[in-house]
Amino acid sequence: MTKFHEFPQDFKGKVAIITGASSGIGQAVAEAIANYGAHTIFISRSGAEAITSQLNAAGKSALSLPCDVTDETQVKQAIASVFERYGRIDILINNAAINQIAKIEDISLEDWNRVIATNLTSLFLCCKYAVPIMKQQRSGNIINVSSIAGHFRSKISGIHYVASKAGVVGFTRQLAYELAPFQINVNAICPSQTYTPMLAATLPPEAEQKLIDSIPLGRIASMEEQVNVILFLASHLSSYMTGAIVDVNGGQF
Numbered sequence: 206m207t208k209f210h211e212f213p214q215d216f217k218g219k220v221a222i223i224t225g226a227s228s229g230i231g232q233a234v235a236e237a238i239a240n241y242g243a244h245t246i247f248i249s250r251s252g253a254e255a256i257t258s259q260l261n262a263a264g265k266s267a268l269s270l271p272c273d274v275t276d277e278t279q280v281k282q283a284i285a286s287v288f289e290r291y292g293r294i295d296i297l298i299n300n301a302a303i304n305q306i307a308k309i310e311d312i313s314l315e316d317w318n319r320v321i322a323t324n325l326t327s328l329f330l331c332c333k334y335a336v337p338i339m340k341q342q343r344s345g346n347i348i349n350v351s352s353i354a355g356h357f358r359s360k361i362s363g364i365h366y367v368a369s370k371a372g373v374v375g376f377t378r379q380l381a382y383e384l385a386p387f388q389i390n391v392n393a394i395c396p397s398q399t400y401t402p403m404l405a406a407t408l409p410p411e412a413e414q415k416l417i418d419s420i421p422l423g424r425i426a427s428m429e430e431q432v433n434v435i436l437f438l439a440s441h442l443s444s445y446m447t448g449a450i451v452d453v454n455g456g457q458f
């Protein structure tokens with residue numbers, strides 16, 4: 206299991222949902238939050254049994270909930286089952302996404318719709334069903350994972366990915382405004398290239414050094430460097446932040 210630094214936090218007893226938690230940044234942040242004492246729900250298409258079993262064996266509270274975040278019926282059921290089991294939702298981290306490298310003329314309408322559905326419509330669905338619960342509590346914390354691609358542009362990804370991540374930025378600012386009267390904070394992070402399975406699948410090895418040379422900090426991010434900022438946004442340390450779009454990109458603009 207991934208090791209994490211000490212982090213000032215107040216996650217004990219909170220109920221946290223993380224989408225795309227069977228891999229990469231999503232799994233790492235879910236592991237961290239579970240380790241800090243939250244009831245942590247790992248949402249992914251195929252389930253995350255291996256990691257949740259390990260966490261539960263170590264005395265943590267982790268639940269693997271298989272769910273395709275593009276499917277409204279599945280999302281509605283997943284959120285309802287979390288509410289039924291734990292009676293509240295404190296933290297929702299919308300992290301699941303897919304990527305594809307292709308030029309516009311090679312992207313089919315099916316590809317476009319799949320990427321938009323996974324990377325943007327899924328946020329609408331998860332928030333649509335989690336927000337009424339948070340409104341009733343008059344508290345909640347939503348963190349959306351966008352990308353440097355959505356805040357600026359991409360050196361790697363297709364235009365559908367970039368458009369979906371730009372959509373996440375607008376979605377975050379508007380939802381933050383809509384939910385502020387209910388003391389529900391909504392923020393986004395915009396990671397740049399980070400060593401995860403997604404990057405391994407999209408960055409050709411011969412392009413890695415050129416990319417590193419173009420990053421002011423001179424290196425590709427580790428997963429922990431993204432996780433730490435998500436943890437900050439999910440904790441009380443960021444309680445006066447809402448509608449913020451936080452760049453975690455090694456100084457790239």
Ligand SMILES: NC(=O)c1ccc[n+]([C@@H]2O[C@H](COP(=O)([O-])OP(=O)(O)OC[C@H]3O[C@@H](n4cnc5c(N)ncnc54)[C@H](O)[C@@H]3O)[C@@H](O)[C@H]2O)c1
Nearest residue numbers: 225227228229230250273274301302352397398399401403
């Ligand atoms: N790795 C990078 O370089 C990088 C850079 C910028 C932004 N990001 C963003 O960070 C987030 C995490 O990326 P990662 O690199 O860890 O990716 P990853 O591919 O390792 O993990 C993505 C997760 O999303 C899940 N997922 C995909 N479609 C789903 C669906 N329909 N329903 C449920 N789960 C689904 C996958 O199963 C997987 O668990 C994504 O939003 C990504 O766009 C990553």
